[in-house]
Amino acid sequence: MGQVAEAERLAAExxxxxxxxxxxxxxxxxxxxxxxxxxxxIAPLERVVRRVEDAGVEILLGAALGGAGRRNEAIDLLRRTVARRPPFLPAFQELAGQLAAAGRLDEAVAVIEGAIALAPGVVDLQISFARLLLHRNERARARAILAEARDAAPGHPEILTTLARVLLLDGEYTAAADLYRHLLALRPDDAMLRADFAACLLEMGDREGGEANLRQSMRGRPQMIGRSIYALIQSSHGRFFFRPSAVAKFLNEPG
Known part of the structure; x- marks a missing residue:
């Protein structure tokens, strides 16, 4: 229900x-x-981990440690978690994410490949694998994995989101835009989806539609300014600004 402060109070009790x-x-x-x-x-999770072997708690502790800048500790903990059998697949994903955040992409890919070897055909692992490959700019390989995953789960929104990103990067703007329209019908408040959709529209020459969607993605989300600026200046049909303040003003103006 979103009452996180009350959940915190009750759990602490x-x-x-x-x-x-x-x-x-x-x-x-x-x-x-x-x-x-x-x-x-971190402290309450560490107390539990010292006394109870629970992979779900260890994943949360790994995430908390990584978020606190203690990434090496997170990675060491999660390596112990993924070594247990039977395998707990979310632990592989968290470990791969921590390794990727540390810039250790090859290790992250190896972790997910190991998980897929243990549990072939798991769609969530395929999505994680494809996203890591995108970070390494291996778009053709990512695309092949996503096609396989899509055959197994045709309407999975995370498959479609990642595939749309591949299409955008490959310059297939019309196909990408079609996927983004479908996804935005399901998640109209997803700012990143809308910004990527705007980038497609700009590349297709629909400057008015692209800029309107960028403004909508920015609405109440100042953290989206970087993504919006990138879409405007990188597009072959975008705009050029001399100062960040000028583009911020432009994007916050009524459409």
């Missing part, structure tokens, strides 16, 4: 009575992370 309650520690950590206070989740 439970942990006062039982410091190793896995459910309470998990809820508390998720509530703190949702409030951008992930570092505060």
């Amino acid at each position: 439970v942990l006062k009575a039982n410091r190793t309650d896995v459910a309470a520690a998990t809820i508390l950590a998720r509530a703190l992370i949702a409030q951008n206070r992930g570092e505060a989740a």
Whole structure:
């Protein structure tokens, strides 16, 4: 229900009575992370991990450690988690994400390849694999993996989102725009989807539509300024500005 502060309070009350309650520690950590206070989740999660072997808690602790800048500790913890059997697949994804964030893309790819070897055909792993390949600019290989995943799960929105990104990067703007229209019908408030859709429209020569969608993606989201500027100046049908303040003013003007 989005009442994260109340969830935090209740979970903390439970942990006062039982410091190793896995459910309470998990809820508390998720509530703190949702409030951008992930570092505060480290201590209660560490207390549980010292006493209970639970892969879900370890994943949360890894995320909290990574978010606090303690990435090497997160990676060491998650490597121990993925070594256990039977495998807990989300741990592989979290480890790969931490490695990628540390710039260790080859290791991240190897982790996901190992997970796929253990559990072939799992769509979430295929999506993670394709996204890592995109970071390495291996678009053809990513595209092949996404095509296989799409055959298995035709309407999966994350497959379509990643495929649309590949099409955009490959210059297939009309096909990408069609996918973004479909996705935005499902998630109209997704700012990144809308910014990428705007980039497609700009490349297709629809400057009015592209700029209108950029403004919509910016609405109430100042963190989108970088993505919006990139779309405007990189497009062959975009605009050029001498100062960041000028583009910010342009994007915040009524369409």
